[in-house]
Amino acid sequence: MIPGSFNYHRPASVADAVKLLVDLGEDARPLAGGHSLVPMMKLRLATPAHLIDLHGIAALKGISRNGNNLVIGAMTTQHELLASDEVAKSMPILHEAALLIADPQVRYRGTIGGNVANGDPGNDMPALMMTLGASYRLEGAGGARDIAAADFYQGAYFTALEPGEILTSISVPVPAAGHGYAYEKLKRKVGDYATAAAAVVLTMSGGKVATCAIGLTNVHETPLLAADAAKAVIGTSLDAATLKKAAAAASAIMAPAADARGPVEYRKHVGGIMVTRALQRAASRAK
Amino acid sequence: MNDLTPTREQRTAALEGMGCKRKRVEDIRFTQGRGNYxxxxxxxxxxxxxxxxxxxxxxxxxxxxxxxxxxxxxxxxxxxxxxxxxxxxxxxxxxxxxxxxxxxxxxxxxxxxxxxxxxxxxxxxxxxxxxxxxxxxxxxPPLVDPFKAMNADSPVLREDLVGKMSGAHGPRKHDNHIFEWTVGDKELTDAAFNKAEVKIKELISYHRTHPSPLExxxxxxxxxxxxxxxxxxxxxxxxxxxxxxxxxxxxxxxxxxxxxxxxxGGGFGNxxxxxxxxxxxxxxxxxxxxxxxxxxxxxxxxxxTSFARDYHMTTEIAATKEGKVTGLRVHVLADHGAFDACADPSKWPAGFFNIVTGSYDFPTAHLAVDGVYTNKAPGGVAYRCSFRVTEAAYCIERAMDILAQKLNMDPAELRLKNFIKPEQFPYHSALGWEYDSGDYHTAMRKMMEATGYAALRKEQAEKRAAFARGETRDIMGLGISFFTEIVGAGPSKNCDILGIAMFDSCEIRMHPTGAGIARVGSKSQGQGHETTWAQIIATEIGIPADNIMVEEGNTDTAPYGLGTYGSRSTPVAGAAIAMAARKIKAKAQMIAAYKLEVHEDDLEFDIDGFRVRGLQEKFMSMKDICWAAYNSVPPGMEPGLEAVSYYDPPNMTYPFGAYLCVMDIDVDTGVYKVRRFYALDDCGTRINPMIIEGQVHGGLTEAFAIAMGQEIRYDEVGNVVTGSFMDFFMPTAVETPHWETDFTVTPSPHHPIGAKGVGESPNVGGVPAFSNAVNDAFSFLGATHIQMPHDFWRNWKAAKDLGAVA
Missing domain, CATH: 3.90.1170.50 (Aldehyde oxidase/xanthine dehydrogenase, a/b hammerhead)
Incomplete structure (x- = not known):
């Protein structure tokens, strides 16, 4: 539980960080909150020769409104998300989900950029970003590009991030006024990853679901958008049969690993239940 | 006397002696990060x-x-x-x-x-x-399953022992066999089963777990x-x-x-x-x-380092159809891992597991324990319990519930029917222990009244009906545990470690100004000895607890002691402290008699000094006696005021308790909620009620963890898969239920201050209460016994196996 030796860099700008990443190549890793990387280093499962600490880059912090989007700097901590009135007001599901991440100590250090960029299927924010239709800004030597969260995740710890690129910010469209939302997460205890979790953002019209997006956490090697399940509820009043159909459609795309949280069958089963509960709670909140 | 003369109550309170909720003196440094680890x-x-x-x-x-x-x-x-x-x-x-x-x-x-x-x-x-x-x-090839350890084709693990068909505890039946330990009358027990009207038999496993102290x-x-x-x-x-x-x-x-x-920073046997x-x-x-x-x-x-439990207990009870138990038969397969490194008194290869008759009057019983080697870590320590007592309590408390279910009888009623009666103490159990004291019926009834047990059963019946009608997906369980512990190892006649009798010791040295130091052979790991030991001395000799410094843990200065585990500190070291204090008091009485110019028989001890009987004003405080001990002792007496006591207890002490857990389980997810947990403990004389309450809270939290998910698990090829707090369940304040504590007081008749151990009772009694609650919740769906740990997915699986989940 003692890391090997490494060189420490603390660039002051994104350009400097990118330059370091390019120059040092695959021996270098950017360091955000460190809550995934540092434990891996302590177990020597990760042995980067260079750590590029992003804490010195002021431009990577902060939450701002840009038209109909909320732009969140990659180095914004989960705690800062929780403290933001703007998030609580316009994107309350983000607030709700951030509260379910780990514990206060972790949330003081853990960043949203690290959470979404690491490609860990256990992290909560990726599925949420897919549900909200967010996009990520990636900056590298060749400049900046934007990529939809839904296109970012390729496999466990494999993402669209190219060598030498840093995820610098997240842009999230503000959901329609009066939308309903819920993040249902089943976990064994505080600090645990989800056994299964579901994010729902929907709008209701005349007692029926008008729009709906459903995201799933930790039930596959990547976060998932449950498109068929979402489609199944459009135009319904979320009656029992519809909920059952949606849960089944969501379960059908799940492929969790068996682990100490339970066997595959259980994790898929409760994944369906999380979808059902999130839909019901979201509908009850919609105006 | 004038208004400034303190009253008797004020003088007693000033001592902060036994019975006082004295704040823990060690916490001053612990809470400021000034401990020295x-x-x-x-x-x-x-x-x-x-x-x-x-x-x-x-x-x-x-x-x-x-x-x-x-x-x-x-x-x-x-x-x-x-x-x-x-x-x-x-x-x-x-x-x-x-x-x-x-x-x-x-x-x-x-x-x-x-x-x-x-x-x-x-x-x-x-x-x-x-x-x-x-x-x-x-x-x-690895050997992981203890049930396969003694197969003819199993790999031989301990090549160093090949050919040695006898170990420290008798003959070995197989190269992977460590010992067989039997207790009780087999013939009589077999006879009881042959003529039993009702019998139950169940394999009750207590999974491998770990004490995992913070440090x-x-x-x-x-x-x-x-x-x-x-x-x-x-x-x-x-x-x-x-x-x-x-x-x-x-x-x-x-x-x-x-x-x-x-x-x-915590020991718990580790x-x-x-x-x-x-x-x-x-x-x-x-x-x-x-x-x-x-x-x-x-x-x-x-x-x-040192796991705990891993006992597989095949348990049988014979009874009459009215529910009177007539015999108990238990076979244990004990998985000891690669080396037999259990920390038990030398002559007890399965610890005090023969307390397995519990709180009940079994006329006969028989116990056999087979220890085997597997490719797992060695250990088998007493994790917040006296040696193998939590395994025994779990075994009998689970089995009594299974018997109640078979008899279609309320588990509380079955227990009340079979308790050892107050007049039977000292009670000789069928497996060889002499229970020193107890009043089980009073404790049980107090628990039932305090929790509204009858109303809870009624609510449960309504909930079950609603579940059957499809109106709810929650099931409700009531988990009763009535445990008897055996703590205070122990009497030299049957307890030693490496040949050293399991006494304990105390040395008290009083200084001229009425302060002193007590050095004790025990060793606190968080129990608060610096606080409680001083309280015993305060009451015994009338010097404020604040004026007594307690020191432990340095073998150069502390008298030889056998240490702290198995709730032995209060029963053994606590007795040594009282006995050493009484030696101080006896010498102090002689000094006071000399100074007050009376015969020592004319003196009586009065809270914080000696008084001449019948003469209110002729009084000498212990503080003044301490001073006199250094300048004016009676002719022929050595100066100074110190004493040493080595205490060999005549018997163990037998704390007991009545616990009730009320739990709701969502069958669709297996998620449980402990709605209520009531714990009544009887540890005899209570030295510091606040510390007892803290002990009970801590022990219950560990019991909760163990019963509901905490395990050391190996996969089928011998990889240990629970190597971090991510997967080894360590509850936080969020998961931990609220605890209601209560007590009765049945002093130990042989202990100098009547005290028994308490630190481990809640772990011993808590585990069966949680497990019985889960099993009770599922019983109406047809379950007889569901193995621990009862984590979410296993609860869901139980519901699924019983047909309650599609």
């Missing part, structure tokens, strides 16, 4: 050691290549079994009469076993070093070559025993070994045994001439 010990030139560990559960070690490691900057030495053989320390004796490899000698027998010890100038270099040691293994096991060893003295700072629950063990196995004179246990880390650090210090520190990390703690 082993890892705080930093000696000049100190080196750091770390282990190369086996990735294989069973393998031959073909070659250890340390050449690259020795080139790592800062690495000074790599110690292997070959090194240790030069000082005859490649193997060490265990407390259970077995031997254990200190470092892998030819083969490894469990995953994460210690293979080599790298010594370096700092912890980083040591870790770099262990990553550079290359070990060549030849994997062997892991660690030590700093410092050998002074000039003086030939070895100083060991360590996380030791029994420092004197460690000193004797070191003297015996390292062949050092015992007076040249200084063992110091500073503040300890810090009783001797581990390879201690031996390697000591050898490394002797070899290098420098102090060497070894600090276990969390993974090492969970996977290599």
């Amino acid at each position: 082993v890892d705080d010990v930093k000696l000049p030139g100190m080196l750091h050691g770390d282990f190369v560990r086996s990735p294989h559960p069973h393998a031959r070690v073909k070659k250890i290549d340390d050449s690259a490691a020795l080139k790592v900057p800062g690495v000074l030495a790599v110690i292997t079994a070959e090194t240790l053989k030069t000082v005859n320390l490649a193997w060490m004796p265990t407390l259970a009469g077995d031997v254990q490899m200190v470092l892998a000698d030819g083969k490894v027998l469990f995953q994460n076993q210690e293979v080599a010890f790298v010594v370096a100038t700092d912890r980083y270099a040591a870790d770099d070093g262990i990553n550079a040691v290359i070990v060549e293994y030849e994997p062997l 892991t096991c660690q030590c700093v060893c410092s050998f002074d070559k000039i003086k030939g003295e070895l100083t060991i700072y360590g996380t030791f629950q029994a420092p004197h025993v460690i000193r004797t063990v070191v003297a015996l196995i390292a062949k050092l004179p015992e007076h040249k070994i200084h063992v110091i246990a500073p503040d300890i 810090k009783v045994g001797a581990y390879p880390g201690y031996i390697c650090a000591a050898v490394a210090s002797i070899v290098t001439g420098k102090p060497v520190k070894w600090v276990e990390d969390r993974i090492e703690n969970l996977t290599a």
Whole structure:
């Protein structure tokens, strides 16, 4: 539980960080909150020769409104998300989900950029970003590009991030006024990853679901958008049969690993239940 | 007398003696980060050691290549079994009469076993070093399932024992067999079963878990070559025993070994045994001439040092159809891992498991325990319980519920019908114990009234009907546990460790100004001895507890004691403290008589001094007597005021309690909610009610963890898969239920102050209460016994297996 030796860099700008990443190549890793990387280093499962600490880059912090989007700097901590009135007001599901991440100590250090960029299927924010239709800004030597969260995740710890690129910010469209939302997460205890979790953002019209997006956490090697399940509820009043159909459609795309949280069958089963509960709670909140 | 004269109540209160909720004096330093733990010990030139560990559960070690490691900057030495053989320390004796490899000698027998010890100038270099040691293994087939240990075709684990068909506890039936221990009358018990009207039989398993104290096991060893003295700072629950063990196995004179246990961050049995880390650090210090520190990390703690439980108990009860128990038969298959390193008193290979008749009047019983080797870590320590008592309590409390279900009788009623009656004490159990005292019916009825038990059963019946109608997906369970503990090891007639009787000791030295120091053979790991020991002395001799300093853990200054585990401190050391205090008091009485110019028989003790009977104003305070002890003792008397007591208890003490857990389980997810938990404890005389309450809270939290998910689990090929707090369930404040505590007081008749142990009762009684609640919740769906731990997915699986979930 003692890391090997490494060189420490603390660039002051994104350009400097990118330059370091390019120059040092695959021996270098950017360091955000460190809550995934540092434990891996302590177990020597990760042995980067260079750590590029992003804490010195002021431009990577902060939450701002840009038209109909909320732009969140990659180095914004989960705690800062929780403290933001703007998030609580316009994107309350983000607030709700951030509260379910780990514990206060972790949330003081853990960043949203690290959470979404690491490609860990256990992290909560990726599925949420897919549900909200967010996009990520990636900056590298060749400049900046934007990529939809839904296109970012390729496999466990494999993402669209190219060598030498840093995820610098997240842009999230503000959901329609009066939308309903819920993040249902089943976990064994505080600090645990989800056994299964579901994010729902929907709008209701005349007692029926008008729009709906459903995201799933930790039930596959990547976060998932449950498109068929979402489609199944459009135009319904979320009656029992519809909920059952949606849960089944969501379960059908799940492929969790068996682990100490339970066997595959259980994790898929409760994944369906999380979808059902999130839909019901979201509908009850919609105006 | 005037208004300023303190009343008797004020004088008593000023002592903060027994019965007072005195605030813990040690917390002043703990809450300000000023404790002094082993890892705080930093000696000049100190080196750091770390282990190369086996990735294989069973393998031959073909070659250890340390050449690259020795080139790592800062690495000074790599110690292997070959090194240790030069000082005859490649193997060490265990407390259970077995031997254990200190470092892998030819083969490894469990995953994460210690293979080599790298010594370096700092912890980083040591870790770099262990990553550079290359070990060549030849994997062997692992033996994971204890039920297969004695199969004809099972791999032989302990090649060192091949051909030895007898061990420390009698004959061995197989190369992987350790011992068979039997107690009770087999014929009489078989006869009871032959004519029984009702019988139950169930395999009740208590899974492997781990004490996992906040602070892991660690030590700093410092050998002074000039003086030939070895100083060991360590996380030791029994420092004197460690000193004797070191003297015996390292062949050092015992007076040249200084063992110091500073503040300890929790023990729970994990810090009783001797581990390879201690031996390697000591050898490394002797070899290098420098102090060497070894600090276990969390993974090492969970996977290599001393697990607990792992008992598979086939349990049978014979009874009449009216529900009167007539016989108990239990067979235990005990998985001891690779070495028998249980920390039990020497003659007790299964600890005090023969308390398994519990709180009930069984006319006859028979018990057999088979211990076997598997490719798992050694240990088998008493995790917050007296030796194997929590296993026994779980076994009988689960079995009584199963019997109640078979009889279609309320489990509370069945228990009330079979309790040992108050007039039967002292009670001789069918398996050989003499229960000192108890009033079980009173405690049980108090629990039932306080919780509204009858109303809860009614609510449960309504809930079940609603579930059947499809109106709810929650099921409700009531878990009763009525446990009897056996604590205070123990009487020299049946308890020793390595031949040393399990007494305990206290030395009190009063200073001239009315303050004093008490040195005790016990060792607090968080129990609050500095607070409670002073309270006993305060009441006994009338000096305020604040004026008594308590010191433990330094073998040079403390009298020889057997340490703190198995709830033995209050029953044994607590008695020694009272007895030493009474010696002080007796001498004080003689001094007071001399100063007050009366015969000592004319004096009576009055709270904080001696008074001449019938003469209110002729009084001498203990404070003044202390002063007089140093300047005007009676002619012929030695000056000073000090005393030593070594206490050999005449019997164990038998705390008991009545617990109730009310639980709701969502069958669709298996998620449970502990709605209510009531714990009534009877630990005899209560020294500090606040500390008792804290002990009960802590023990219940650990019981909750164990019953509801905390396990050390191996996969089918012997990999340990619960090596961190991610998967080893350690509840936080969020998961932990609210605890309601209550008590009755039935003093121990043989203990000087009537006190029994309490620190472990809640763990012993708590586990069956949680498990019975889960089982009770599922019983109406047809379940008889669902194995622990009852985590979410297993609850869902139980519901699914019973057809309650599609």
